[in-house]
Amino acid sequence: MPRPSVTRRNFLKGTLTSLGALASPAMSGLNAAARRLTRHLPWYKQPATITYNYCDICPWRCGIIVSSVEGRVVKIDGNPNDPKSRGRLCARGQAGVSYMYDPDRLKQPLIRTGERGEGKFRTATWEEALDYTAEKLLAIKDKYGPESVAFLGHTSGDFWFTDYFAQAWGSPNASKPSMSLCTSPREEAATLTIGRAIGNHEPVDWDQARCVVLLGTHIGEDARNTMMQDLANARENGAKLIVIDPRYSSVAMKADVWLQIKPGTDTALLLAWMNVLITENLIDSDFIARWTVGFDELAAHVADKTPEWAAAITEIPADQIRATARMFGEARPASVIVPGRHVVWYGNDTQRMRAVYMVTALVGGHGRPGGQFFNKTPFLEAYPHPPFQVAGSSGGCGAAPGEESDTLSPGPTGKVRADGVRERFLRGATAMQELIEPMITGVPYPIKGLVTYGSNLLHTIPNVPRTIEALKALDFVLTIDILPQDHVAWSDVVFPEATYLERHDELWGCGHKTPYVTMREPAVPPLYDTKPGWWMARELGLRVGLDSYFAWQTAEEYIDRRLSSLGLNLTKLHEQGGVMVQKGKPYLTDFEADGTSPFGTASGKVELYSEALAAAGHAPLPDYEPTPDGPAGFFRLLYGRSPVHTFSRTQNTPALNQLMAENAVWVNDATAAELGFADGERVWLENQDGVRSGPVPVKATPRIRKDCVYMVHGFGHNTPDMKLAHGKGASDAMLQTRYALDPISGGAGMRVNFVKLVKGS
Amino acid sequence: MASRYAFSIDLDRCIGCQACVVACRTGNEVASGDAYITVSEEIRRxxxxxxxxxxxxxxxxxTEAPCVEVCPTGTLTKVNGLTAVDMAKCSACGYCTQACPFHIPHVVDNHxxxxxxxxxxVQAGEEPWCARTCPSNAIRFGEREVILAEAKAKVxxxxxxxxxxxxYGExxxxxxxxxxxxxxxxxxxxLPEAPQSSATIQTWKTLVKPASAGLTALAAGVMGLAFVFARRQHAKEHAEVHTAAPVEAAVVETPAQTEENHD
Structure with a gap:
């Protein structure tokens, strides 16, 4: 690392050069000429090619403009036409260039030669790798049925495998971590309560909001481009901001009130807020009368949930609970609790999320300016194909949740999802973590094949030892990825994929206030011997008898056909700036005008009291359920995001690694001092089951409560093939050997693990 | 082009996402390991x-940039309110690194x-990369008078x-x-309430520059003296610079993790 301060040698040299400059302009001129020769022309002074794309570095999917010079991608900017990026982009999106040119990328198809997990492979041609994969998949299908191949995907190209291929092939066991390991509770709670999906873009009407609540959401550290823009603007416009977090997060700095809640007690706070709103009449009675059911039951339910009651549970003073409830109520109906994204915390998460939507409902915030608007999915016809063998149930940020919850679609040999839905949990998208057990036990039926696409299994699914046991037990594992992530070593075949900057892809249609469709076109041809996901899916499909589903030859042909339903094609969409924005229907008044209801529940109203939950044997009104404390000497493990990293995906990206190469463990400074740990000291983290990760530096800080520790998710990569990320930091996923299954949504609550700090580096 | 440009950074809007840091790096092709911008948290009880x-x-x-005044090669100049760098002229003498009251310029790879x-x-009619990308629109750029008025209104x-x-900076x-x-x-x-350039730059301004204007021979002599003086001064400041850990700490460490607790 260069030191900016002057070294003695440089100083002498510099002084001599300065003397030279005084004495001999000719000499200085020579020096300058030599230096000019070594400096190349800046990229922006050369002719650049512009392509349109949507960012794949995080799931927010901002529309971007990609500049390339002489076949090299040089710069990525937000697309001003795009409703998400609005011409701006976060640090990670800007670093997409660095992600693409990561020298550690997977470069050729690989076939395993050593034991699974050893990471020993030989290179193969695409022809060979595809033929071999097809043979293995067909063997599993013949012996066990197509349902016995699971498809686990993530990132924006997962559509081709987790949705399209899986449904054509006939497996209901397709899943994405964006559901049961992230948003399932909020989606099921929304479906049950307001009869609508939240979807990829949280429908918060920031522009007109007067009171915004962030419940465990740390915007800024969780760097969703649009939300950062919206938050700054909302505050500028005078909106009050209430941040609830056990940790003084970045966004807590911006808050009018920060409530340092005891982890796991959020529902108690929400119930007390409802108590105050109702008893102090800070509610929207007209909205409640017209658009809700079960208000009387709710009022009775929260009558004894006073701020004093909640104070004892949440460890937030009663007067603060009362004051924040009033702040929220007085701004009605322009008040909203941001639904948040990663909401799988304690296992009772659907009930908590119902309480979130109910608080907003009491102040009439649903469909009112400044509250929670109604998003709309863009119109875009599917490419015509034969009926799928099985209905999709993988969900995903961009899908319409709820569809998969009514009926369970059986695969071609009559088997429904193997994740235990209807038995161990009620409804929702396929629960990824619940597909692991059948791989080991064969119950309810064997899962013998696994196709993973862009999903870092060993940094995503809790209980890593169990996942490894499952990977050992499988007959066949195909991995499609950009980087040699930790799970790649457990594959039989590896397909190296071209990044989003090197390929065409499925269109991105986003449910939004103004629904829109964006495109992805390659900025440059794929590096190395990598291929786009659509190409792999098609080539594999042709080899396993799915020809009729892949009638198109190229992605362009497929996309053009879909775009024709909008009177467009790829060329035209490019010419109009890469984005097609449609009209939305965001407000209650839009529905009142045509006499319809925006609420897709059975009653057509906001269901404060849920008959559907009561009928299924669940509490029809949310209760506070205590989550057990950890053993003595252990701290609850909390985790979150960094603005310069996405999940476990970008730690090896040079431009981002430079900004944050490892994570630290936040420990209350007084607690650290009591235990004899100094700020910056490297420690191991050991969980309640004796699993260790680290070492990581201690960040001793007063900003966190004494009963928990916090770390940024996604570090602690084991593979030496990711040279920058290897061995850096601790893995929260590794320490999450337990989880609490949400009995409603199948979400895996992961904040039920506890760690202690162990000396030694 | 405007006569006098300025940036402003609204720390009420800034959420610390570091988009500016990476936009600057990629847009300006800043060498790996180097940075023109660092962002860190300041937390107090x-x-x-x-x-x-x-x-x-x-x-x-x-405006009265100590780095420009001290630069012996004309590398650093003022252009429409901005402090420009003509890399081809830089001799890596490091005077600017000593003169800057904010410890900003640094020598990397001999420039x-x-x-x-x-x-x-800016000359092509565009905004700087950081201002263009800033998601919270905390970074503004434009005619200094306009930017200043906007900043005052915000305050x-x-x-x-x-x-x-x-x-700060009016x-x-x-x-x-x-x-x-x-x-x-x-x-x-x-940030210093009243930033001042170091003693070295004062020596340069009062002694070396006037002398060198007409009296080249004398200048060489004075230069020799200044050299000795500056070396001493440098040795002294070198220690300060390192204990204060200004620029390099911010560049080398991970800014998101950098934080000062004052309790």
Missing amino acids: KDNGFWGSFAHKRCFHC VSKCVGCLDQ AKLRERYPNAQV TQLGGLGLLMVLLEAPGVYG
Whole structure:
């Protein structure tokens, strides 16, 4: 690392050069000429090619403009036409260039030669790798049925495998971590309560909001481009901001009130807020009368949930609970609790999320300016194909949740999802973590094949030892990825994929206030011997008898056909700036005008009291359920995001690694001092089951409560093939050997693990 | 082109996402390991809770720029309010690194490294990369008068919540070309109330430069003296620079993790 301060040698040299400059302009001129020769022309002074794309570095999917010079991608900017990026982009999106040119990328198809997990492979041609994969998949299908191949995907190209291929092939066991390991509770709670999906873009009407609540959401550290823009603007416009977090997060700095809640007690706070709103009449009675059911039951339910009651549970003073409830109520109906994204915390998460939507409902915030608007999915016809063998149930940020919850679609040999839905949990998208057990036990039926696409299994699914046991037990594992992530070593075949900057892809249609469709076109041809996901899916499909589903030859042909339903094609969409924005229907008044209801529940109203939950044997009104404390000497493990990293995906990206190469463990400074740990000291983290990760530096800080520790998710990569990320930091996923299954949504609550700090580096 | 440009950074809006850092790096093709911008957290205890903000470390584009005054090769010049760098002229003498009261310029790979206000972009009618991308729109760029008026208006708005809110840079060093909307007094952010150039630059200004104007021979002699003096001064400052860990700490460490607790 260069030191900016002057070294003695440089100083002498510099002084001599300065003397030279005084004495001999000719000499200085020579020096300058030599230096000019070594400096190349800046990229922006050369002719650049512009392509349109949507960012794949995080799931927010901002529309971007990609500049390339002489076949090299040089710069990525937000697309001003795009409703998400609005011409701006976060640090990670800007670093997409660095992600693409990561020298550690997977470069050729690989076939395993050593034991699974050893990471020993030989290179193969695409022809060979595809033929071999097809043979293995067909063997599993013949012996066990197509349902016995699971498809686990993530990132924006997962559509081709987790949705399209899986449904054509006939497996209901397709899943994405964006559901049961992230948003399932909020989606099921929304479906049950307001009869609508939240979807990829949280429908918060920031522009007109007067009171915004962030419940465990740390915007800024969780760097969703649009939300950062919206938050700054909302505050500028005078909106009050209430941040609830056990940790003084970045966004807590911006808050009018920060409530340092005891982890796991959020529902108690929400119930007390409802108590105050109702008893102090800070509610929207007209909205409640017209658009809700079960208000009387709710009022009775929260009558004894006073701020004093909640104070004892949440460890937030009663007067603060009362004051924040009033702040929220007085701004009605322009008040909203941001639904948040990663909401799988304690296992009772659907009930908590119902309480979130109910608080907003009491102040009439649903469909009112400044509250929670109604998003709309863009119109875009599917490419015509034969009926799928099985209905999709993988969900995903961009899908319409709820569809998969009514009926369970059986695969071609009559088997429904193997994740235990209807038995161990009620409804929702396929629960990824619940597909692991059948791989080991064969119950309810064997899962013998696994196709993973862009999903870092060993940094995503809790209980890593169990996942490894499952990977050992499988007959066949195909991995499609950009980087040699930790799970790649457990594959039989590896397909190296071209990044989003090197390929065409499925269109991105986003449910939004103004629904829109964006495109992805390659900025440059794929590096190395990598291929786009659509190409792999098609080539594999042709080899396993799915020809009729892949009638198109190229992605362009497929996309053009879909775009024709909008009177467009790829060329035209490019010419109009890469984005097609449609009209939305965001407000209650839009529905009142045509006499319809925006609420897709059975009653057509906001269901404060849920008959559907009561009928299924669940509490029809949310209760506070205590989550057990950890053993003595252990701290609850909390985790979150960094603005310069996405999940476990970008730690090896040079431009981002430079900004944050490892994570630290936040420990209350007084607690650290009591235990004899100094700020910056490297420690191991050991969980309640004796699993260790680290070492990581201690960040001793007063900003966190004494009963928990916090770390940024996604570090602690084991593979030496990711040279920058290897061995850096601790893995929260590794320490999450337990989880609490949400009995409603199948979400895996992961904040039920506890760690202690162990000396030694 | 405007006659006098300026940036402003509104620390009320900034959420510390570091988009500016990476946009600057990629847009300007900044060498790996180097940076023109660093962003760090400033957290303090306040009453029963905390006070927090982000701090940006980057060129202030001073009007009376000590770095420009001290630069012997004409590498550093003022162009429309921005402090420009002509890399081809740089001899890596490091005078600027000593003269800057904010410890901003640094020598990397044998040339000076610092923000140049994306002058190429500005001359092409575009905004600098950082201002263009900033998701919270905390970074503004434009005619200095307009930017200053905007910053003052923001401060007036902020006073209710932050009684010490102020614009930093209106008058310092002839007026800075990077105005900061601060929520607290400059000292809280580690900024000097009245930034001044170091003794070295004063020596240069009062002795060397006038002397060198006409009297080349004498200049050589004075230069020799100045050299000896500057060496001593440098040795002294070298130690200070390192204990204070200014620029290099911010560049080398991970800014998101960098934080000062003052309790």
